[in-house]
Amino acid sequence: MDNPDAPSTDADEGLASSEHVTPPEEPPPVPPDDLNQRLAEVEDRWHRAAADLDNTRKRTARELALARDAERARAATVFLPVVDGLEDAVTYAKGVNAGLAEGMESIREQAVAALERLGYPRIDEVGVPFDPRIHEVLSVVERGDLPPRTVAAVARLGFGTPERLLRPAGVVVTAAEE
Structure with missing residues (x-):
């Protein structure tokens, strides 16, 4: 009876056109x-x-x-x-x-x-002014050929930049003027 291939009957058509089916309501106008x-x-x-x-x-x-x-x-x-x-x-x-x-x-x-x-670039320059951001003083020497507070030697390589320091260079610096 519920065969989809079967032809429709008048009873089926009557249900489809029935007045009992109401169309969906439209929302009220906003x-x-x-x-x-x-x-x-x-x-x-x-x-x-x-x-x-x-x-x-x-x-x-x-x-x-x-x-x-x-x-x-x-x-x-x-x-x-x-x-x-x-x-x-x-x-x-x-x-x-x-x-x-x-x-x-x-x-x-x-x-x-x-x-x-x-x-982290190497820090190993000699003859540059001492910079506490990238240098760590290991010793101080008296040298007349270099200005005061100048890196005279690098005892341990440093790596990095002042902004991104991995390790400060261990340096020997000249004495400060008194």
Whole structure:
């Protein structure tokens, strides 16, 4: 009886055209002022949501950059003892075998270059004014050929910039004028 391929009967057609089926009601007309107010509210909410999304994107990008920089610093800090060890090995090898010292110096330079690629350039300039942001005084010497408070020697390499310092350079500075 409920065969979809069966032809329809008069009884089926009578149900379809019955007066008992009511069409859906249309919503009552809304005054134009209410529509404009509602539209303004929806637009305001949309603008606020868009601004919130933009702020969230910016905050997330900043947080990601900070996390990336912190991880880069952690990796570079772990690498510092390797550079220091290579420096000591080069110093020792210079007294034993010049060829060995050259090879080890090459490896040390590769390690320093790796730190530079991570964003921490070496700090090893001599003859520059002492800068407490990037230098750590290890000793003070009297030297008449250099101005006061000038880096006379670098005892330990430093890495970084004043804004992003991994390790200050250990330096020997000239005495300050009295």
